[in-house]
Structures are given as C-alpha cells and as structure tokens.
Amino acid sequence: MVALRLNRQGTKDRPYYKIVAVDSRARRDGRYIEQIGNYNPMIEGVNYNLDLDKAEKWIKNGAQPSDTVSSIIKKARKAALEA
Template sequence: MMVALRLNRQGTKDRPFYKIVAVDSRARRDGRYIEQIGSYNPMLEGTNFSIDLAKADAWIGNGAQPSDTVRDIIKKARKATLEA
C-alpha cells in the first residue's frame, strides 16, 4: 500500500477548508483516510495552516509521498518553527 500525504477538502461551495491527511494513494480525494495530521484554510490571511510535524516526519520516514501543496506547507511550518 502506497501512502500519500494530501489535502482532503471540507467546507462548502466557495468556502474551502482542507484537512491534511495520510491516505492510501489509490483512495479518492475526499474518501476514507488513515490519519489527520493537520489543517489548511486558504480563506485566512497570514498563518492559515496547522500541522503536526512529528506525525508528518514519521509518515515521510515510513515512505509516504506528500503532494506538492502539502510539501510546501511542511516547508513553511519548519521555517516558522526555526524563526520562533
């Protein structure tokens, strides 16, 4: 089973909200996921995400492939923790 870290869309029409999840790569976008590791709200200004970096690192260490957007969010989160 190939695991992916990707976004799971929530919210309503024109008001998107995303969960950052670990999921079987064959599953549909909004289908069943293994574990939620964070969230992303593109409607907010400034810091619009939260992610558990320890869980993300554990999944990536076990071979999970993050999507491009999730990879960028992880980079931003790491940069924010270094600046704090």
C-alpha cells in the same frame, strides 16, 4: 503507497482542507488513515495547522506528500526553526 494530501471540507466557495495520510489509491475525499493538520486558504497570514512530528514520521516511513502539502511542511519547518 501512502500519500500526504489535502481532503476538501467546507461548502461551495468556502473551502477548508484537512491534511491527511491516505492510501494513494483512495479518492480525494475518501477514507483516510490519519489527520495530521488542516489548511484554510480563506485566511490571510498563517493559514495552516500541522503536527510536524506526525508529518516527519509519515515521510520517514515512505509517504509521498503532494506539492501543496510539501510547501506547507516547508513553511512549518521554517516557522519551527524561527520559534
């Protein structure tokens, strides 16, 4: 099964995450299928960048987003409706 989840990058005390589509059995920071965005919790305000079309495609094909990724997708959908 495919999962949409965060892949940790950055250094100690300075995390930066890629939002990726990955085989659910793979390690957190292992090989991924496709990168669909990024998330930087160290920035205030809008701290994510997400390709909503790719995320929708993966979810339509059965991918399960993690809790954090699903909240980012929800924020991105809301921002897209407002724009």
